[in-house]
Amino acid sequence: xxxxxxxxDLMIGINIxxxxxxxxxxxxxxxxxxxxxxxxGIKLTSxxxxxxxxxxxxxxxITPGKIAIDAKLFSDIIRKLPNSDVMIETDENNQILIRCxxxxxxxxxxxxEDFVYxxxxxxxxxVTLSQFSLKEVIxxxxxxxxxxxxxxxMSGELFEITGNHLKVVSLDGHRISIRNVELxxxxxxxxxxxxxxxxxxxxxILTGGVEDEVKIHFSSNHIMFEFENTxxxxxxxxxxxxxxxxxxxxxxxxxxxxxxxxxxxxxxxxTLLIRESDKKPIIININNSNLYMKINSSIGQMDEEIEIxxxxxxLMIGFNPRFLxxxxxxxxxxxxxxxxxxxxxxxxxxxxxxxxxxxxxxxNIHAANR
Amino acid sequence: xxxxxxxxDLMIGINIxxxxxxxxxxxxxxxxxxxxxxxxGIKLTSxxxxxxxxxxxxxxxITPGKIAIDAKLFSDIIRKLPNSDVMIETDENNQILIRCxxxxxxxxxxxxEDFVYxxxxxxxxxVTLSQFSLKEVIxxxxxxxxxxxxxxxMSGELFEITGNHLKVVSLDGHRISIRNVELxxxxxxxxxxxxxxxxxxxxxILTGGVEDEVKIHFSSNHIMFEFENTxxxxxxxxxxxxxxxxxxxxxxxxxxxxxxxxxxxxxxxxTLLIRESDKKPIIININNSNLYMKINSSIGQMDEEIEIxxxxxxLMIGFNPRFLxxxxxxxxxxxxxxxxxxxxxxxxxxxxxxxxxxxxxxxNIHAANR
Numbered sequence: 001x002x003x004x005x006x007x008x009d010l011m012i013g014i015n016i017x018x019x020x021x022x023x024x025x026x027x028x029x030x031x032x033x034x035x036x037x038x039x040x041g042i043k044l045t046s047x048x049x050x051x052x053x054x055x056x057x058x059x060x061x062i063t064p065g066k067i068a069i070d071a072k073l074f075s076d077i078i079r080k081l082p083n084s085d086v087m088i089e090t091d092e093n094n095q096i097l098i099r100c101x102x103x104x105x106x107x108x109x110x111x112x113e114d115f116v117y118x119x120x121x122x123x124x125x126x127v128t129l130s131q132f133s134l135k136e137v138i139x140x141x142x143x144x145x146x147x148x149x150x151x152x153x154m155s156g157e158l159f160e161i162t163g164n165h166l167k168v169v170s171l172d173g174h175r176i177s178i179r180n181v182e183l184x185x186x187x188x189x190x191x192x193x194x195x196x197x198x199x200x201x202x203x204x205i206l207t208g209g210v211e212d213e214v215k216i217h218f219s220s221n222h223i224m225f226e227f228e229n230t231x232x233x234x235x236x237x238x239x240x241x242x243x244x245x246x247x248x249x250x251x252x253x254x255x256x257x258x259x260x261x262x263x264x265x266x267x268x269x270x271t272l273l274i275r276e277s278d279k280k281p282i283i284i285n286i287n288n289s290n291l292y293m294k295i296n297s298s299i300g301q302m303d304e305e306i307e308i309x310x311x312x313x314x315l316m317i318g319f320n321p322r323f324l325x326x327x328x329x330x331x332x333x334x335x336x337x338x339x340x341x342x343x344x345x346x347x348x349x350x351x352x353x354x355x356x357x358x359x360x361x362x363x364n365i366h367a368a369n370r
Numbered sequence: 371x372x373x374x375x376x377x378x379d380l381m382i383g384i385n386i387x388x389x390x391x392x393x394x395x396x397x398x399x400x401x402x403x404x405x406x407x408x409x410x411g412i413k414l415t416s417x418x419x420x421x422x423x424x425x426x427x428x429x430x431x432i433t434p435g436k437i438a439i440d441a442k443l444f445s446d447i448i449r450k451l452p453n454s455d456v457m458i459e460t461d462e463n464n465q466i467l468i469r470c471x472x473x474x475x476x477x478x479x480x481x482x483e484d485f486v487y488x489x490x491x492x493x494x495x496x497v498t499l500s501q502f503s504l505k506e507v508i509x510x511x512x513x514x515x516x517x518x519x520x521x522x523x524m525s526g527e528l529f530e531i532t533g534n535h536l537k538v539v540s541l542d543g544h545r546i547s548i549r550n551v552e553l554x555x556x557x558x559x560x561x562x563x564x565x566x567x568x569x570x571x572x573x574x575i576l577t578g579g580v581e582d583e584v585k586i587h588f589s590s591n592h593i594m595f596e597f598e599n600t601x602x603x604x605x606x607x608x609x610x611x612x613x614x615x616x617x618x619x620x621x622x623x624x625x626x627x628x629x630x631x632x633x634x635x636x637x638x639x640x641t642l643l644i645r646e647s648d649k650k651p652i653i654i655n656i657n658n659s660n661l662y663m664k665i666n667s668s669i670g671q672m673d674e675e676i677e678i679x680x681x682x683x684x685l686m687i688g689f690n691p692r693f694l695x696x697x698x699x700x701x702x703x704x705x706x707x708x709x710x711x712x713x714x715x716x717x718x719x720x721x722x723x724x725x726x727x728x729x730x731x732x733x734n735i736h737a738a739n740r
Contacts, residue, residue, distance in 0.1 A: 073642070073669065080639040103639055107670035269450040269473055272443070299443065300477030 001067055002089045003037045005059025007081050007100065013044045013057035014075045016230055019201040020046040020053040021071040027114075032068040034115050035088070037061040045117060046071065051198050052118040053205075056229035063089075068112030069096060077105050118233045121224055124217040127161055127187045131212040131227060137168045137179040138203045140330040140356065145196040146172035156193040156237040159216075159223075163187070169244060170196075175323050176244055178357040190218050193241050198223070198234035205232065247346065247359060252339035256286060257309040260336045264328040266293055266304050267321050273297045274321070281318035281363035286310060286340075317343045318365040327358040371437055372459045373407045375429025377451050377470060383414045383427035384445045386600055389571040390416040390423040391441040397484075402438040404485050405458070407431040415487060416441065421568050422488040423575075426599035433459075438482030439466060447475050488603045491589040497531055497557045501582040501597060507538045507549040508573045510700040510726065515566040516542035526563040526607040529586075529593075533557070539614060540566075545693050546614055548727040560588050563611050568593070568604035575602065617716065617729060622709035625681040626656060630706045634698040636663055636674050637691050643667045644691070651688035651733035656680060656710075687713045688735040697728040 014033065022030040025048070034045040042057045067090045078086065081100040089097045090109060098105040138157075146154035151173070158169040164186040168179045202225055206214065214227040218236075225232040267282060273295045274280045285292040289310060294303040317340060327349055328336070339348045343365060349358040384403065392400040395418070404415040412427045437460045448456065451470040459467045460479060468475040508527075516524035521543070528539040534556040538549045572595055576584065584597040588606075595602040637652060643665045644650045655662040659680060664673040687710060697719055698706070709718045713735060719728040 076642050077639070080635070080642060082635065102676070103636065103672070103674040105639075105643075105670060105672045265450070265452065266473065269447070269475075272446050272450060273475075300475060302473070302475045304473040306472070 001035070001037045001065025002063040002087070003035075003042050003059055003061055004085055004087045005042060005057055007078060007083055007086050009058045010078055010086055013042075013055050013229075014071075014078055016055045016205050017044045017046040017053055018071060018075055019205060020048050020051045020232075022048040028070075029068060029110065029112065029114050029116070031071055032110060032112065032115070033071045033074060034066060034068045034112050034117075036066040037064050039064065045115075047116050047118060049116060050195065050235055051201060052116075052233045054118055054231045054233075065090060066112060067094060067096060068110040068115055069107070073107060077107070118231065119222060121217055121219040121222050121233070124219045124224070125161075125188045125190050126215055126217050127166065127183060128185070128213055128215050129166065129181065129183060130210050131206045131208050131214050132210040133181055134214050134216075134225075135203055135206045135208045137166070137181055138199045140179050141168050141170045141177040142196060142199055142203070143170075143326045143330070144172050144175050144177040145170045148172075153193055153237055153239050153241060156195045157199060158191065158193055158241045159218075160191045161187050162189050169241070171242060171244065174320070174361050175327075176247065176357070176359040177327065178244075178248075178359075180354055180356070191241070192218055192223060193237040193239070194223055195234060195237055198232070202232060205230065248348070248357060249341075252341055252348075253312045254286060254315045254340040255311040256291065256338050256340075257335055258291060258306060258338065260328055260331055260333060262306050263291070263336075264325060266306055267325055267328070269304070270295045270302055271321050271325075273299045273302050275299070279320075281365065282321045282324075283316065283318045283365055286315045286317075288314070315340055315343065316365065317347070318363040319347075319360060320363055323360045327360065331356060331358075371405070371407045371435025372433040372457070373405070373412050373429055373431055374455055374457045375412060375427055377448060377453055377456050379428045380448055380456055383412075383425050383599075384441075384448055386425045386575050387414045387416040387423055388441060388445055389575060390418050390421045390602070392418040399438060399480065399482065399484050399486070401441055402480060402482065402485070403441045403444060404436060404438045404482050404487075406436040407434050409434065415485075417486050417488060419486060420565065420605055421571060422486075422603045424488055424601045424603075435460060436482060437464060437466060438480040438485055439477070443477060447477070488601065489592060491587055491592050491594055491603070494587040494589045494594070495531075495558050495560050496585055496587050497536065497553060498555070498583055498585050499536065499551065499553060500580050501576045501578050501584050502580040503551055504584050504586075504595075505573055505576045505578045507536070507551055508569045510549050511538050511540045511547040512566060512569055512573070513540075513696045513700070514542050514545050514547040515540045518542075523563055523607055523609050523611060525567075526565045527569060528561065528563055528611045529588075530561045531557050532559050539611070541612060541614065544690070544731050545697075546617065546727070546729040547697065548614075548729075550724055550726070561611070562588055562593060563607040563609070564593055565604060565607055568602070572602060575600065618718070618727065619711070622711055622718075623682050624656060624685045624710040626661065626708050626710075627679040627705055628661060628676060628708065630698055630701055630703060632676050633661070633706075634695060636676055637695055637698070639674070640665045640672055641691050641695075643669045643672050645669070649690075651735065652691045652694075653686065653688045653735055656685045656687075658684070685710055685713065686735065687717070688733040689717075689730060690733055693730045697730065701726060701728075 017033045036043045042059045045054050084101050087099040094109040096109040160167040164183045166181040170177050217224040270282050291306045291308045346359045346361045387403045406413045412429045415424050454471050457469040464479040466477050466479040530537045534553045536551045540547050587594040640652050661676045661678045716729045716731045
């Protein structure tokens, strides 16, 4: 194999590939990137068996061939080369010669006979959306997946397509995050649970342009994201996702409209007086046209008032401050509406258009204050 | 006490003060910032007994007084307040009320009777230089102080003033870094050793303008840096600093002129093939108009040639790559001159003007290759 490509192009490809390289694995081949020089171009493949990535790098194939190369060492070497053309050449003993200007590296490669390529997806359904939208819906929901290994399904997100509508849901037993996106066309209905790790990596790889599209292919076991020169394939999580519709009531007895940033900053300040280990809730007092927050801890006291527009009853309710902040941080609106029933029922933060719904369970104030 | 000041001004003062706050100390007062509201203004003082800082904050003194306040909590609260005026008020029980817009914090303070103020310096000598110069000479030498607790003097830097000339020296037993600065005026001669920690903190506090001056006062036990609204006082290290002049020979049998960045990048690349634990030197082969570097390790091989201008004999010599890189990184010149005698004598990197001298001991290649 002999190829030549610009250092910067190669580095982009390597950075994408690295997202699917096993860190420390009992199978050394999973720590490798497979380079294939073919008539169709230079392809890098990496696969940690959960997540697999194929990406093409611009460059010239001088002699076709393939080689598996330790991903970390390869990435380190290329990154430290001068900003110039890189020549990669292998011999019959799988020794790899990397040249760039007057620097020459000689490192061992592997034939890669035991390399695990990406699975071919059968009977797929497909939707198209902008990279920007996909990146946004992930960012706005990924924080409420669970890292609890006992609830595998909670470690992923539901992607549900109905007609021209994509719904993305994550939940961790204390809260639910939902984002709804209108698609440009209607598609065949489908419903899958995508691992959180996959979505985290996809979010990093996507450049995120509004004009740049990403095609999502679904099979019964896999999901594939296809964009620009790259394909990312991941296993799906098996099982029926949680039924959440019955929790999303439209009934409320208190509705407030509040400035999102003011509320977020106020909660953020209040947490200064709460030791992480205390797990104390913040207590919010809704009283006519004010939301009143008061913290009284061993560190000190804090109180603050925020003007609100209130509909319905006054209410005192306690929350884990982190859960509120996580949701407030990812909403773009200047003002938000919060719907509450009573001090023991979940509050719901949602917009009129139904683009987002964040449901958060309150903390029992009386138990917490005991 | 009752004061009012802009959040941003207060935050600047707190950030400076924090550099002399003890992290975890058996004396809780050392974890505090002392706020003094006086006719001369609002003064913040912090002192971890090695390093002490006094800084004035713009603002209004409504009622004079003083209070000691936990530095970390104070800093966290002020940082998270809205960008507006902050009012700080104490009562007779040393309770502190901090108000900003509609946020109110109530935290306990200390009378600070046991607070350790900055020492008054007696019989001082003084020099003036630009903040930029001071910051630069520290940055360009601080990397070669030693963290070996047995050689206390090596953990500091020599500041030596002779006439209108400031010399700053650091050494760790393997290398010496020297920077020389011309001062605008002549001063009384003096010679002190300043703790490395102090210099690291000073470097962070100085804004670094070429036009901004810093006055340095020396007493027999202390050094004080005075600039803008701030005074930083530190103990000096006691003892006679190492005599280095006899090591700085002007004799050489090989002199090379090399592009600094090319040499630095080449060494940087070569370290990829050296495991930290191996402590292998890089071997440099100077041969006519080329510097030739070759690495052969269990990870792989690398070789590279750099064009040089050579004077004198060919030479093969080994170095700890980190020592070379540390020096090359802080030199500003495009091309540098390196002077060598033989494979066992130190190499010296210096400029014609004598602004900098970096001496680095070589590694015995034969011992290393055994």
